[in-house]
Amino acid sequence: MKEIANRVNQYLWLAILLFIVLYYGKVILIPLVFAAMLAMLMAPVCRRLDGWGLHRGLSSFICIFILLVVLSGVMVVVIAEIYSFADEFPSIEKKANGLLSQIQKFVEANFGVEPERQLAIVKEQVKEFGKSAGMFAGKLVAGLTSTIAGLLITLVLTFLFLFNKERYEIFILKLYKEEESAEIKKIVTEISTVAQKYLTGRATSILILFGLYAVGLLIVGVKNAVLLAGIAALLTIVPYIGSTLGGAFPFMMALVTEDSFQPALGVAGVIIFIQAMDNYFIEPNVVGGEVALSAQASILTIIVGGLIWGVAGMILFIPMLGILKIIFDHVEPLKPFGYIIGDPDANKPSKLKMWIMEKIGKKRNVRHPTRKRKTE
Numbered sequence: 560m561k562e563i564a565n566r567v568n569q570y571l572w573l574a575i576l577l578f579i580v581l582y583y584g585k586v587i588l589i590p591l592v593f594a595a596m597l598a599m600l601m602a603p604v605c606r607r608l609d610g611w612g613l614h615r616g617l618s619s620f621i622c623i624f625i626l627l628v629v630l631s632g633v634m635v636v637v638i639a640e641i642y643s644f645a646d647e648f649p650s651i652e653k654k655a656n657g658l659l660s661q662i663q664k665f666v667e668a669n670f671g672v673e674p675e676r677q678l679a680i681v682k683e684q685v686k687e688f689g690k691s692a693g694m695f696a697g698k699l700v701a702g703l704t705s706t707i708a709g710l711l712i713t714l715v716l717t718f719l720f721l722f723n724k725e726r727y728e729i730f731i732l733k734l735y736k737e738e739e740s741a742e743i744k745k746i747v748t749e750i751s752t753v754a755q756k757y758l759t760g761r762a763t764s765i766l767i768l769f770g771l772y773a774v775g776l777l778i779v780g781v782k783n784a785v786l787l788a789g790i791a792a793l794l795t796i797v798p799y800i801g802s803t804l805g806g807a808f809p810f811m812m813a814l815v816t817e818d819s820f821q822p823a824l825g826v827a828g829v830i831i832f833i834q835a836m837d838n839y840f841i842e843p844n845v846v847g848g849e850v851a852l853s854a855q856a857s858i859l860t861i862i863v864g865g866l867i868w869g870v871a872g873m874i875l876f877i878p879m880l881g882i883l884k885i886i887f888d889h890v891e892p893l894k895p896f897g898y899i900i901g902d903p904d905a906n907k908p909s910k911l912k913m914w915i916m917e918k919i920g921k922k923r924n925v926r927h928p929t930r931k932r933k934t935e
Contacts, residue, residue, distance in 0.1 A: 581867050589871045590709050594716030596878060597626060598724065599754040605721045619721040623714055633789075746889050750882050757878050761796065764841055768792040768833065772809070775829035781813050781822055791830075795837070797873045798857060802837060806830035852881060856900040 581588065601622040608618035720727070728747055732740050772788035781787065787809040794805035810830060813823040852860070860880050864872030880900065887897030 578867065585868050585871075589868055589875070590713040590716060592875050592879065593713045593871070594720055596754060596758060596875070597713070597717045598720035599751050600758040601626065601717070601721060602724060602751065603755065605724070615722055619718050622721055623718050626714065626717070742889065746885060750885050753881055753885060754878055757881065764837070765792050765795060767841055768795055768837060771833045771836070772829070775833060776809060776826065779813075779822055779825035779829060781809065781826055783812075787812055797870070798861060798877055800861060800873070802834055806834060851884060851901050852877065853900060853902045856880065 604625070605615075605618045605622050608621055609615060613621075728744075731747060732743055735743050769788055769792035772791050773785050776784035776788055791805035791809055794801040794808070797804075810823055810826050813826045814820070857877060857880075860876045861873050864874075864876030866872070868875065884897050884900055887893040887900075
């Protein structure tokens with residue numbers, strides 16, 4: 560019991576120290592981790608360019624240029640859609656005034672507060688908000704400045720990671736004995752592969768969801784369907800929580816911008832259908848079980864990541880914990896931790912995929928019964 564208590568005490572102190580380092584070092588660690596993930600994502604492209612005989616510096620620059628083009632394309636589409644969305648502000652204001660009038664009547668009927676008194680309360684709140692508007696604008700400008708600076712630092716670090724990627728691998732190998740180099744190299748390769756597959760799977764999932772949301776919202780006839788689809792798809796980068804928030808945004812905008820409740824109900828139907836496809840087919844088969852974390856570990860990781868690093872933590876802590884799990888699985892004393900946070904069914908296909916494959920197999924056997932006999 561004394562040995563167990565000492566071990567628990569060590570783990571608690573390690574958790575506290577890790578929390579302090581992550582929280583107070585987030586200004587440096589967030590761009591560093593983002594850069595490491597982007598470098599792992601672009602490493603196959605960089606290797607392919609190196610194989611064509613290009614200099615490593617040029618290969619790394621082309622990878623950064625590709626990232627900039629993708630990011631700029633997303634920003635251009637969003638800005639263009641926001642401009643088109645601005646034309647709808649008069650109708651949104653009219654609909655909002657109608658909703659406000661209904662709310663005033665509801666409050667007066669149920670709470671006995673007259674509309675004049677309600678307006679007076681709202682004016683007081685607006686006045687208080689006006690006093691802090693200057694501070695809010697200052698914080699907004701500071702936030703945008705820090706975001707742009709963080710993005711530039713992340714891209715520079717990504718370039719350096721790509722340019723010196725072999726040096727980091729050799730550095731890790733030099734930390735261990737020569738007889739352990741094969742095992743360490745295997746772990747490093749596995750970590751890089753898992754990170755690449757997770758990130759490419761997540762990006763592919765976002766693109767698929769964007770296409771599905773755009774088609775569904777256009778069929779329903781919602782205004783600014785492309786912008787709403789892009790926002791809904793981008794928010795899914797945060798596992799579990801992002802899909803709910805992304806689905807709620809188009810629904811609320813349909814309530815405000817449309818003249819009736821029918822488009823909002825149509826949007827709700829589209830969101831439920833696409834999220835069911837995401838949960839049962841897109842997520843398990845496109846993103847896959849590469850991170851191999853249990854649902855409990857993933858949810859707790861998102862909560863802890865949000866508390867420590869905010870939105871960046873909710874995005875980054877899942878692949879970071881997946882990398883830690885690989886290390887746990889290869890270190891004997893840490894294998895119990897890898898087991899408890901892992902998902903034993905992570906690499907198995909989804910039930911929907913198994914059902915589809917079963918139906919396809921039955922059809923092939925019906926069409927080609929002799930083929931089955933030959934294989935037997």
